[in-house]
Amino acid sequence: MKARGFARLAALVSCGWLLVLGALGAQAQDVLKIGVAVSQSGTFVREGEFLRDGYQMWADSANAAGGIKVGGKTYKVQLVTYDDASQAQTSAKLTEKLITEDKVRFLFGPYSSGIANATAAISERYKILTIAPLATATNLFTRGYQYFFCPTATGNAGLWPVLYLLQQVTPKPQSVAIVGPDDLFPNIAAEGAKTKAEELGLKVVYTAKYPKGAPDLSAVATGIKAGNPDIVLGSGYSQDSILLVKAMRELRIVPKAIGLATAVAVPDFRTALGAAAEGVMGVDYWSPALTYGDQYFKNSQQFYDDFSKKYGHPPYYHAAAGAAAGIILQDAIETAQSLDTVKVREAMLKIAGETFYTRYKFNPDGTNSVATLYVSQILNGEPKTVFPPDVAQAHYRYPATAGK
Numbered sequence: 001m002k003a004r005g006f007a008r009l010a011a012l013v014s015c016g017w018l019l020v021l022g023a024l025g026a027q028a029q030d031v032l033k034i035g036v037a038v039s040q041s042g043t044f045v046r047e048g049e050f051l052r053d054g055y056q057m058w059a060d061s062a063n064a065a066g067g068i069k070v071g072g073k074t075y076k077v078q079l080v081t082y083d084d085a086s087q088a089q090t091s092a093k094l095t096e097k098l099i100t101e102d103k104v105r106f107l108f109g110p111y112s113s114g115i116a117n118a119t120a121a122i123s124e125r126y127k128i129l130t131i132a133p134l135a136t137a138t139n140l141f142t143r144g145y146q147y148f149f150c151p152t153a154t155g156n157a158g159l160w161p162v163l164y165l166l167q168q169v170t171p172k173p174q175s176v177a178i179v180g181p182d183d184l185f186p187n188i189a190a191e192g193a194k195t196k197a198e199e200l201g202l203k204v205v206y207t208a209k210y211p212k213g214a215p216d217l218s219a220v221a222t223g224i225k226a227g228n229p230d231i232v233l234g235s236g237y238s239q240d241s242i243l244l245v246k247a248m249r250e251l252r253i254v255p256k257a258i259g260l261a262t263a264v265a266v267p268d269f270r271t272a273l274g275a276a277a278e279g280v281m282g283v284d285y286w287s288p289a290l291t292y293g294d295q296y297f298k299n300s301q302q303f304y305d306d307f308s309k310k311y312g313h314p315p316y317y318h319a320a321a322g323a324a325a326g327i328i329l330q331d332a333i334e335t336a337q338s339l340d341t342v343k344v345r346e347a348m349l350k351i352a353g354e355t356f357y358t359r360y361k362f363n364p365d366g367t368n369s370v371a372t373l374y375v376s377q378i379l380n381g382e383p384k385t386v387f388p389p390d391v392a393q394a395h396y397r398y399p400a401t402a403g404k
Helices: 001-026 044-062 088-100 115-123 159-168 182-201 218-227 238-250 265-278 300-311 316-337 342-346
Strands: 031-038 068-072 071-082 106-108 173-181 203-210 232-233 257-260 279-282 350-352 360-361 374-379 382-387
Touching: 001 238, 031 044, 031 088, 031 382, 044 218, 044 300, 044 316, 068 316, 071 088, 088 106, 088 115, 106 316, 115 182, 159 182, 159 232, 159 257, 159 279, 159 374, 159 382, 173 182, 173 218, 173 238, 182 232, 203 218, 232 238, 238 257, 238 265, 279 382, 300 316, 316 342
Parallel strands: 031 071, 031 106, 173 203, 173 232, 232 257, 257 279
Antiparallel strands: 068 071, 279 374, 350 360, 374 382
16 A cells, blocks of 8 residues: 555656646747848958847847746747848848748847848838847938837937047147948938038038949049048948058048048958058947946946957957847837737837946937947057047047058
C-alpha cells in the first residue's frame, strides 16, 4: 500500500513538474519580432552597420533583463534583419517582406532620409509603427504619417549648432559657402543652413549641389576658393565629405572653419584624411559626455563602455541612436500594455522621458520636441565634443588651420 501511495505521489509530482516546465517553455517561446532593413553594403555600409549594432545592443540588453512585459506575458526580442544595400527600392521591398512574410510587429528604420522616404509609405500602408532614429529630413514629417517616429532633431537644423558656436568667436566670421550632394537630407540641411546663416548676418558667397555619388569634387572646391569664405559647411555623407575636404586641401583652401553635417564621427573619415581632418567640425547627434540615463545605461559613458566591450570598438552616434530607438519603443509598448500598433502609437504620443542618448517627447507629426544637437571637432586625431559648453569635452579650436 505504501509503495503504491509513493508511486502515485511520484507520478503526480512528475506530472506537476511537466506542467510547470511546459508552461515555462510556452512562455519562453513568446517572441516579439521587430524588422530591420538597413545598409550593410553599398554607400552607407558603415553608417548602416553602426545603426544595426545599436539596435542589437538594445535587443540584447532587453533580453538580458528578462524581456518586454506586456499583459502578463514576457516577450523576448528578435530582430529580423536584412541588407538594403543602401538602395531605397531594395529597402522598400524588404520592408514589405518583413511585414507580410516575416510578420514583424514593429520596424526600426534604415539609415538615410532618402531611403526612409521610400520605406515610410510601405509601413504606413500596413499601419506598422516605425522608429527611424536617423531619418531626419523635415519633409518626412509633413506628409501626415501616423506611424513614423524619429527621436533625433530634424534635418533642417542639421548644421545650425556649428553656426551657433561660430557666433561666439571673436572676430565673428563674415561669410560662408554651403555645399552638398543632391539628396533628400543634404538638400534640407543645406537649405536650413543657408536660411540660418542669413538670419545670423553671414553673407552666403557660394552654394553648390553636386550629384550624389560624384567621384570628384575639385570643381566644387574651385568654386569655394573663388568665394573665399570664412566658413565652409558641407551637408553630405561621409564618403563625399572625404572627397570635399581632400579637394579643398589639394587646392590649399584654408577657411577659418569647416563644418560637416554627418561625417566627423565616422572613423573612415579620419582614416582617409589623416592630418587633413584635423580641426574639422561636425554636428553630432550624441555625446559620450551626456548624463541622461535609462533602465539599461545610467549615462552615455556606460553605453560607451558597454558597447566598446561588446563590439571591440567605440560607439558613434549611429549606434547610440539605434539603441535609444529600442528603449523608447519598449517604453511605449509597456506603457500601452499591448502589441497593438494603434495602442502603441497612442502611447508614443503620451510618453516623455530620457535615454542615455536624448530626452524625448513626441509631437503628433512624429518629431521629438526636446531633441538636441552637438558639435564635435577633430582634435589631435580624435573627435571631441566642443559645443554646447555644458557637455564639452574640450575647447574648440578657431581658426582651424590644418592643411595649410
